Amino acid sequence: xxxxxxxxxxxxxxxxxxxxxxxxxxxxxxxxxxxxxxxxxxxxxxxxxxxxxxxxxxxxxxxxxxxxxxxxxxxxxxxxxxxxxxxxxxxxxxxxxxxxxxxxxxxxxxxxxxxxxxxxxxxxxxxxxxxxxxxxxxxxxxxxxxxxxxxxxxxxxxxxxxxxxxxxxxxxxxxxxxxxxxxxxxxxxxxxxxxxxxxxxxxxxxxxxxxxxxxxxxxxxxxxxxxxxxxxxxxx
Numbered sequence: 001x002x003x004x005x006x007x008x009x010x011x012x013x014x015x016x017x018x019x020x021x022x023x024x025x026x027x028x029x030x031x032x033x034x035x036x037x038x039x040x041x042x043x044x045x046x047x048x049x050x051x052x053x054x055x056x057x058x059x060x061x062x063x064x065x066x067x068x069x070x071x072x073x074x075x076x077x078x079x080x081x082x083x084x085x086x087x088x089x090x091x092x093x094x095x096x097x098x099x100x101x102x103x104x105x106x107x108x109x110x111x112x113x114x115x116x117x118x119x120x121x122x123x124x125x126x127x128x129x130x131x132x133x134x135x136x137x138x139x140x141x142x143x144x145x146x147x148x149x150x151x152x153x154x155x156x157x158x159x160x161x162x163x164x165x166x167x168x169x170x171x172x173x174x175x176x177x178x179x180x181x182x183x184x185x186x187x188x189x190x191x192x193x194x195x196x197x198x199x200x201x202x203x204x205x206x207x208x209x210x211x212x213x214x215x216x217x218x219x220x221x222x223x224x225x226x227x228x229x230x231x232x233x234x235x236x
Contacts, residue, residue, distance in 0.1 A: 003077075004085040005108040006032065007095045009120020010046050012228060013203035017050055020202050025118040026050050034086035035061045036076060036104050043089055064100055073107045092228070094122045098142060098172075123201050124170055127230040130208045131168070131196035134234050138168035144181070155188045162193075163235035170232045178224045181231060182216075189213050189233060196232040199224040 008029050011020050021029075030053050037043035040061045047056060062076040080086050088095045088104050094117075095101035108115050124140050141158065145151045158169045173181040178199075185195055196210040199222065207222055 002112070002114050003080055003082065004114040004116050005077075005105065006085060006087045007101070007105070007115065007117040008087045008089050009094045009118060009122075010089050010092050011049075012092050012121050012123055012201050015203050020121045021050075022119055025120070028085075028118075029087060032085060032087045033059050034076075034080050034084060035059065035089060036064055036073075036086065036101070037061055037089045038064050038091050038100065042091060046089060064104065066100075068103070070103070070107060073104055074111070077104075077107060077111055077113065092123075094120055097122055098124065098140060121202050123172075123198070123228065123230050126201045127196065127198035127208070127232055128168065128170065130198060131232045132210050133168040133194060133196060133232055134166055135168070137165060138170060140170045142172060144171055144173070144184075148184070151184055152188045155184060159189050159193060159233070159235045162233065166234070168232055168234045170230065172228075172230055175224075175226045175228055178227070178229050179221060182221050182224075185231065185233065186213055186217055190235060193233050193235045197222055197224065197229060198232070199227045199229040201228070201230070 006028055008025060009021060011017065017026060029050050033054060035043055040063050043061050044056055047059065052059065088101050090099045090101055096105050105115055128135055128138055144154050161167060162169050191212065191214040193213050194210055195213060195216055198208045200206045209222055211219060
């Protein structure tokens with residue numbers, strides 16, 4: 001039998017699993033005894049939310065750290081019995097998308113394992129879908145530089161690419177720096193550039209708004225304090 005690596009999405013915030021994870025994926029997750037996760041504690045909280053068919057203390061969770069080596073990952077995969085499957089979970093959203101889980105997926109392919117992605121929430125895709133910006137051409141950049149002058153230079157460079165290629169630019173920020181990023185976008189980008197701010201996606205306090213830079217200056221910042229937020233923009 002071929003071991004399957006299940007790529008299992010995790011919720012983006014405080015909302016019921018039935019809203020963001022198919023029932024079939026929940027049922028598979030409940031059966032698994034082996035997992036790889038960025039954080040074992042949060043992975044256990046996720047499994048407790050889903051419900052498991054075996055006690056949590058009998059489930060093996062390997063922690064994927066910044067210093068985890070390909071040898072570590074291969075050892076975790078090889079330790080799974082031939083009649084068992086395993087799951088890969090992220091801290092939030094879809095594993096292996098803006099996430100180090102891609103290292104695990106690469107090793108699974110190298111070992112001839114079946115890789116099965118399950119449908120679930122990706123803040124990148126949800127934000128893009130709801131932004132009204134260019135969905136045919138887009139780029140996800142992760143985090144912008146932290147230092148102000150480097151960040152502003154990078155934002156201008158991304159805006160130039162956006163204008164030339166009509167490509168939506170997508171980035172994230174640490175929640176406590178949302179206001180700083182919002183201010184940088186308004187100070188750096190052109191008045192006519194459209195900016196979407198998508199916060200707390202899939203959660204009860206979800207907010208998705210798209211305005212031009214000039215309109216955002218008049219409206220002021222949305223309620224995104226300490227909330228996971230996605231920033232998207234498209235230069236006209």
